[in-house]
Amino acid sequence: MTTSTSEQGGAGRLRVGLVGFGNRALLGRLVDEHPGAQVTAVCDPDPAALDDARRAHPDAELFGTLPALLGAGVDAVMVLSPDHTHESVAVAALERGLAVFCEKPLAITADGADRILSTALEAGARLYVGHNMRHLPMVLTMRRLIAEGAVGQVEAIWCRHFVGNGGDYYFKDWHADRRNTTGLLLQKGAHDIDVIHWLAGAPTRRVTALGRLAVYGDGARSLDDRQRARDVAEPDAWPPSAHSRLHPVVDVEDISMMLMQLGNGVMASYQQCHFTPDYWRNYTVIGDEGRLENVGDMDSGEVRVWNRRHPGYAAPDVVVPFSAEPGTHGGADRALIAEFVEYAVHGGYTRTSPLAAREAVAAGEAATRSLRAGGQPVDVPPPPDEVSRSFRW
Numbered sequence: 001m002t003t004s005t006s007e008q009g010g011a012g013r014l015r016v017g018l019v020g021f022g023n024r025a026l027l028g029r030l031v032d033e034h035p036g037a038q039v040t041a042v043c044d045p046d047p048a049a050l051d052d053a054r055r056a057h058p059d060a061e062l063f064g065t066l067p068a069l070l071g072a073g074v075d076a077v078m079v080l081s082p083d084h085t086h087e088s089v090a091v092a093a094l095e096r097g098l099a100v101f102c103e104k105p106l107a108i109t110a111d112g113a114d115r116i117l118s119t120a121l122e123a124g125a126r127l128y129v130g131h132n133m134r135h136l137p138m139v140l141t142m143r144r145l146i147a148e149g150a151v152g153q154v155e156a157i158w159c160r161h162f163v164g165n166g167g168d169y170y171f172k173d174w175h176a177d178r179r180n181t182t183g184l185l186l187q188k189g190a191h192d193i194d195v196i197h198w199l200a201g202a203p204t205r206r207v208t209a210l211g212r213l214a215v216y217g218d219g220a221r222s223l224d225d226r227q228r229a230r231d232v233a234e235p236d237a238w239p240p241s242a243h244s245r246l247h248p249v250v251d252v253e254d255i256s257m258m259l260m261q262l263g264n265g266v267m268a269s270y271q272q273c274h275f276t277p278d279y280w281r282n283y284t285v286i287g288d289e290g291r292l293e294n295v296g297d298m299d300s301g302e303v304r305v306w307n308r309r310h311p312g313y314a315a316p317d318v319v320v321p322f323s324a325e326p327g328t329h330g331g332a333d334r335a336l337i338a339e340f341v342e343y344a345v346h347g348g349y350t351r352t353s354p355l356a357a358r359e360a361v362a363a364g365e366a367a368t369r370s371l372r373a374g375g376q377p378v379d380v381p382p383p384p385d386e387v388s389r390s391f392r393w
């Protein structure tokens with residue numbers, strides 16, 4: 001599955017086609033900055049997006065459809081389009097044997113994710129998923145501390161996710177319509193469910209969840225279901241109910257809480273709220289010999305560790321600072337692209353995992369089903385045997 005240099009673009013660089021040129025098109029700039037890769041084609045059905053692409057990548061070919069891009073001669077495809085399109089786009093590219101970078105979430109159902117993984121296997125094509133949090137200094141610091149035994153054997157992980165810009169980012173465009181995402185517990189939660197699995201060392205096998213649409217259900221709606229969230233952002237809207245121009249369809253939850261039982265017995269929880277004043281996430285990892293938690297996430301911050309007994313609240317026993325690298329998502333996006341290019345060309349180990357990405361989707365989908373059935377416990381289906389045998393967890 002090695003991509004030979006003869007298959008590559010100018011000066012031996014990997015020829016990359018971008019599918020979807022919206023917010024995540026910023027990854028295209030990182031591709032061009034990489035010495036081994038270059039954006040040579042872009043496709044997007046929206047002419048305004050293609051105008052943006054023309055300015056950002058003047059030498060790239062521009063297309064309105066995926067078949068046209070696939071026919072243009074690219075070595076790799078990056079799927080940066082809305083979630084419900086990931087499955088069909090990734091499958092079409094993998095079937096051609098192309099290396100595929102798929103943004104998270106891998107798909108909007110476990111079945112869709114399994115289809116992508118099975119296609120990659122059958123085609124012998126390389127699949128990489130954009131779980132950039134696996135490159136985030138905050139997450140890497142917690143993972144290193146856990147591996148060093150700072151809290152003993154991990155028994156529980158709790159994540160509280162304060163999505164302060166939720167009104168602008170998730171309720172003004174396609175995200176707000178569950179047909180495009182299944183729900184935000186999967187859409188947004190896929191990042192943190194994956195991190196919880198990675199820190200604990202196993203995927204979720206049973207969930208229960210509760211949630212509702214508490215704030216944005218009654219907000220003023222736009223008539224335009226194709227508006228771009230960034231064009232109608234209201235950064236000064238406060239309280240959150242002051243947001244206007246919400247997407248015409250708003251049927252996803254804005255507050256949700258899931259409890260997870262992992263395959264190795266670890267107990268976890270993930271809480272997500274889209275109307276908090278602040279925007280970050282706070283993890284607590286509890287082991288049989290201590291507890292740690294982060295303060296700060298994308299930028300600089302610290303991981304605090306308590307590993308001695310204290311009466312009442314106590315200052316942490318150990319404080320481990322972390323610093324973000326320059327660039328988006330604390331430098332994680334640049335590391336993500338570097339890893340993808342290396343993998344697309346040479347294969348080998350990657351920090352992100354398609355199988356783990358599938359497990360995040362499966363847990364998020366099951367939790368959404370539980371939530372919409374009043375909290376009924378739901379088992380998370382395991383992947384097909386050939387998929388779990390063939391991909392690294």
Ligand SMILES: NC(=O)c1ccc[n+]([C@@H]2O[C@H](COP(=O)([O-])OP(=O)(O)OC[C@H]3O[C@@H](n4cnc5c(N)ncnc54)[C@H](O)[C@@H]3O)[C@@H](O)[C@H]2O)c1
Binds near residue numbers: 103104130
């Ligand atoms: N890893 C991260 O940190 C991160 C952050 C934000 C978004 N994302 C993911 O990236 C993806 C894109 O999100 P976004 O915020 O850039 O969305 P966006 O709405 O800003 O952009 C999506 C673009 O895709 C285009 N598009 C729609 N259907 C298409 C199709 N069938 N083929 C090609 N293009 C199509 C749209 O016209 C639009 O220009 C989503 O799956 C999202 O979950 C990941």
